[in-house]
Amino acid sequence: MTSTSVRAHLLAVLAVVSLTSSTTAVAEQTPPGAPVLQSTGVSVLRPVEVTASSGDRDAGAANAVDQSLDSVWRATTADAWLAIDLGGPRNVVKVQQTFADDDVWRFVVEGSVDGGDWAVLVDRAAGRAGRTFGDGVTGVYRHLRLHVLGSAGGHDPSSVDFRAVGAPPSTDLTAAATATASTALAGYTPADAIDGNVSSYWVAASGSTPQWLKVDLGSPRNLSAVQQNFKDVDTWRFVVEGSVDDRTWTPLADYRAGVRGQFFHLPVSGQFRYVRLTITASASGFWADSTEFRVFGPGGAPTARELAAGTKAQSSSLRPGHEPFTAVDDDPRTSWQALDTTSPQTLTVDLGNSSVLSRIEQSFPAADTWSFVMQVSNDAAAWTTVLDRSGGATGRTFTADVDGAYRYVRLTVPRPSAGGQPAASQDLTVYGIGSPLRTRWWEDRSGVARFFPVWQGITLDEIRAQLDTLKAEGHNAIELAPIFEGNRDVWAGLGVTNLYNVHPDVGTFTDLQELLTAAHARDMKILFFANPGYAHESAPFFQKALRDFAAGVDSKERCWFDIRATPGEYDRWVYNATYHAYYWARWDDAAPSFHFAKQCWRDEVRRYVTFWMDKGFDGMIFDAPNVYHQTTLEYNNVAITDVMRNYDTFMNAEGAAERGFITDWHYNSLQDYSITQWAIPPEPGSSSVLNAIDSANPNGLENVLKGYRDEMVEAGGITQTPPNWGRRNYPVNKRLLEIATLTTMGTLFYVHNDYFTVNPVEQEFPHWTQAQRDMLHTLMKAQSGYAALAPSGLRVKLATNDNARYYAFLRTNKDGTVKAVVVLNFQASAADITVDLTNVGISTNQTPINLVTGTAARPITAPSYTIPVPAYGVAILTVD
Ligand SMILES: [Ca+2]
Ligand SMILES: [Ca+2]
Ligand SMILES: [Ca+2]
Numbered sequence: 010m011t012s013t014s015v016r017a018h019l020l021a022v023l024a025v026v027s028l029t030s031s032t033t034a035v036a037e038q039t040p041p042g043a044p045v046l047q048s049t050g051v052s053v054l055r056p057v058e059v060t061a062s063s064g065d066r067d068a069g070a071a072n073a074v075d076q077s078l079d080s081v082w083r084a085t086t087a088d089a090w091l092a093i094d095l096g097g098p099r100n101v102v103k104v105q106q107t108f109a110d111d112d113v114w115r116f117v118v119e120g121s122v123d124g125g126d127w128a129v130l131v132d133r134a135a136g137r138a139g140r141t142f143g144d145g146v147t148g149v150y151r152h153l154r155l156h157v158l159g160s161a162g163g164h165d166p167s168s169v170d171f172r173a174v175g176a177p178p179s180t181d182l183t184a185a186a187t188a189t190a191s192t193a194l195a196g197y198t199p200a201d202a203i204d205g206n207v208s209s210y211w212v213a214a215s216g217s218t219p220q221w222l223k224v225d226l227g228s229p230r231n232l233s234a235v236q237q238n239f240k241d242v243d244t245w246r247f248v249v250e251g252s253v254d255d256r257t258w259t260p261l262a263d264y265r266a267g268v269r270g271q272f273f274h275l276p277v278s279g280q281f282r283y284v285r286l287t288i289t290a291s292a293s294g295f296w297a298d299s300t301e302f303r304v305f306g307p308g309g310a311p312t313a314r315e316l317a318a319g320t321k322a323q324s325s326s327l328r329p330g331h332e333p334f335t336a337v338d339d340d341p342r343t344s345w346q347a348l349d350t351t352s353p354q355t356l357t358v359d360l361g362n363s364s365v366l367s368r369i370e371q372s373f374p375a376a377d378t379w380s381f382v383m384q385v386s387n388d389a390a391a392w393t394t395v396l397d398r399s400g401g402a403t404g405r406t407f408t409a410d411v412d413g414a415y416r417y418v419r420l421t422v423p424r425p426s427a428g429g430q431p432a433a434s435q436d437l438t439v440y441g442i443g444s445p446l447r448t449r450w451w452e453d454r455s456g457v458a459r460f461f462p463v464w465q466g467i468t469l470d471e472i473r474a475q476l477d478t479l480k481a482e483g484h485n486a487i488e489l490a491p492i493f494e495g496n497r498d499v500w501a502g503l504g505v506t507n508l509y510n511v512h513p514d515v516g517t518f519t520d521l522q523e524l525l526t527a528a529h530a531r532d533m534k535i536l537f538f539a540n541p542g543y544a545h546e547s548a549p550f551f552q553k554a555l556r557d558f559a560a561g562v563d564s565k566e567r568c569w570f571d572i573r574a575t576p577g578e579y580d581r582w583v584y585n586a587t588y589h590a591y592y593w594a595r596w597d598d599a600a601p602s603f604h605f606a607k608q609c610w611r612d613e614v615r616r617y618v619t620f621w622m623d624k625g626f627d628g629m630i631f632d633a634p635n636v637y638h639q640t641t642l643e644y645n646n647v648a649i650t651d652v653m654r655n656y657d658t659f660m661n662a663e664g665a666a667e668r669g670f671i672t673d674w675h676y677n678s679l680q681d682y683s684i685t686q687w688a689i690p691p692e693p694g695s696s697s698v699l700n701a702i703d704s705a706n707p708n709g710l711e712n713v714l715k716g717y718r719d720e721m722v723e724a725g726g727i728t729q730t731p732p733n734w735g736r737r738n739y740p741v742n743k744r745l746l747e748i749a750t751l752t753t754m755g756t757l758f759y760v761h762n763d764y765f766t767v768n769p770v771e772q773e774f775p776h777w778t779q780a781q782r783d784m785l786h787t788l789m790k791a792q793s794g795y796a797a798l799a800p801s802g803l804r805v806k807l808a809t810n811d812n813a814r815y816y817a818f819l820r821t822n823k824d825g826t827v828k829a830v831v832v833l834n835f836q837a838s839a840a841d842i843t844v845d846l847t848n849v850g851i852s853t854n855q856t857p858i859n860l861v862t863g864t865a866a867r868p869i870t871a872p873s874y875t876i877p878v879p880a881y882g883v884a885i886l887t888v889d
Contacts, residue, residue, distance in 0.1 A: 052174070054173045113160060126365040128365050242271040243269070243292055244267050252283040252284075322437070328347065347431040454799070455799070457761070494511065541637070622653070699733055722802070752788040853871055854869070861883060
């Protein structure tokens with residue numbers, strides 16, 4: 010997976026192709042209806058009316074939608090709402106709200122077609138720190154409502170600017186299309202160009218051109234627009250053509266003469282079944298690619314659409330390989346199945362937000378007489394039955410009509426089918442109007458505070474007491490590394506002495522439940538650092554294993570370890586003189602490794618993972634699972650990741666560093682080894698970002714980010730990255746540039762007090778000024794408040810007036826609808842930096858908000874945009 014062919018397409022390594030020397034066989038021609046360049050396809054929606062629950066209705070509320078960042082609406086009550094009427098149904102893709110004050114805000118944004126039934130589009134009811142919030146939205150709405158429920162700091166509800174961004178009324182025809190291509194690099198399929206995720210892409214199998222990508226819409230359709238997203242800004246030569254028979258082609262948009270940019274929204278017309286993109290050259294030698302190739306048709310009135318695909322499903326049990334998410338994967342080849350015929354069984358789908366539902370369809374894998382009940386709920390506690398077939402009904406697919414706004418849908422199967430089949434769902438589809446959450450929490454927020462409770466002597470109660478402070482600073486998750494009963498002298502307590510207990514030094518299970526409950530009430534996530542990799546030699550179960558070995562007794566404990574009378578050929582065998590036994594210990598003589606080649610241990614790991622996840626954790630970190638003793642991909646998946654997938658949860662393979670750990674081992678988060686390397690004092694360690702800062706030249710960073718961060722996100726995971734605290738006493742202004750780079754590039758940002766380096770909370774932050782601490786927190790809040798900076802999503806380098814001194818990129822959320830321009834100054838002096846915004850999907854008539862200052866930035870009026878950036882500073886601009 011690190012072959013040169015895979016890497017080569019990432020980099021513009023070929024000699025620059027002269028535009029005049031690469032003339033294609035096709036004569037340059039003026040395309041019919043030549044589309045307008047610099048078109049973004051989206052615009053800020055102008056309301057026809059704005060109302061509010063309080064304040065001056067005629068002047069106050071209007072201040073929120075006057076597109077001026079100098080005027081503000083303020084409410085006079087702690088709980089207040091602001092509503093806009095768009096004058097008719099509009100295709101909304103983004104909402105953005107800027108408060109007058111920085112605080113922890115509790116609010117929701119709702120949408121409605123008729124002003125009667127409201128769907129929740131953005132849910133921050135548990136609070137989120139920051140001032141400007143931007144979120145991607147899907148659906149057609151006429152009314153939008155900002156409902157502020159309160160703030161931690163007691164600020165009155167306000168809005169400097171509340172806006173909705175819309176796309177033309179349209180139908181995304183690629184959603185149900187199939188794609189093929191001239192060639193494709195393994196793992197980068199044509200389907201990746203029409204999957205709705207701007208981070209995944211098709212790329213040709215080589216750098217030779219021309220290459221084509223073709224979409225089959227299934228039948229001739231009226232077209233209104235085509236969008237092509239390249240991975241990189243370059244001067245591209247391409248043509249888009251339409252066909253009804255796959256033989257005769259009509260040019261729809263012709264750029265074979267060359268056009269600079271990365272994002273092309275091309276209004277087209279005509280009726281076609283096939284749409285083909287042919288790429289004839291890239292000036293810099295990039296291989297032909299498409300992160301998203303979308304074909305749109307004219308849109309109509311708002312209609313119910315399928316909401317459940319890609320949302321969160323959980324089940325009472327599962328047969329391995331039939332995880333609950335397969336019931337909401339929009340794939341008829343897969344299905345959830347209960348482990349066995351034990352009854353009852355349930356499958357619960359969480360849309361993430363309350364949506365206005367109209368219909369639910371449940372498809373079993375086969376026709377039979379099935380007993381089941383379908384229910385809906387808004388709190389997963391009080392359920393309303395919408396279809397009761399507990400007496401049995403014959404068939405395969407069943408439909409329930411629904412009327413109302415709900416968030417949860419539950420299928421309960423009280424007994425096996427008449428034919429003896431266990432509970433199952435091939436697909437559970439939910440139709441309605443709403444904006445379900447398709448992102449997973451680790452893909453759309455950041456700011457993880459990592460504690461080493463056992464090592465540092467911090468109790469769970471002490472962490473709970475810090476939650477409000479951590480939240481206000483911009484943290485959205487806490488990692489407990491670790492809290493189980495283990496020996497603190499080995500790897501911060503990772504050497505397990507009791508697999509199933511909280512370490513008495515840090516608290517009890519009651520304390521743990523209180524921490525989880527308090528964190529979840531604040532919408533903060535709690536991560537469990539697990540270690541099925543090794544025990545501590547003092548563990549009672551290991552001592553029993555040694556005794557049983559010496560006595561020749563077979564036992565569960567002895568089975569868990571690799572204990573022998575004579576050592577094997579490698580050097581990690583440790584001799585125990587008392588029992589005349591050798592045991593394998595990968596990381597430390599006092600840390601005997603568990604033995605993954607043994608079925609008994611894999612079974613135990615499944616129990617162990619289930620035990621802790623059932624406590625209510627929001628994810629787990631596994632320490633170097635790729636080198637667990639004699640593990641394999643198959644052993645890992647059956648013992649760990651298949652179990653974790655049942656929870657649809659965060660799983661980090663700390664220590665693993667390649668794409669395959671996401672695509673095949675099924676972890677969804679990896680450390681960013683391309684940026685921060687292990688650093689053990691007194692060595693300073695190495696960091697790609699610090700190297701760029703120290704050399705005042707960020708030019709090398711682009712290939713570092715492309716080769717790791719972007720690739721792991723393409724594969725469906727994210728990266729996690731802390732600052733390189735191993736470099737001690739690093740100048741704080743440079744440290745803040747490092748943190749600005751990390752919080753904007755799209756990684757899960759950790760402010761961890763690293764066991765192997767320093768504890769920044771105690772050793773670094775006390776030396777910072779308040780302004781410097783404020784900047785850290787501003788950067789963290791910007792990343793979690795404004796979806797364009799999320800760990801998932803697209804990152805595209807933008808050219809500056811001096812790429813050897815400055816670094817700029819475009820960031821978007823996963824669906825490409827929330828956008829930011831990031832400009833980083835790697836110089837020791839302030840600079841006016843010019844960024845090239847030609848054809849990157851950004852309007853050249855807008856005033857961005859700089860999330861660093863919280864104020865209006867210099868207006869964008871042309872593709873060439875100049876902005877002042879402080880020494881070692883950053884500008885983070887909200888753009889539409
Ligand atoms: Ca305003
Ligand atoms: Ca894609
Ligand atoms: Ca399925």
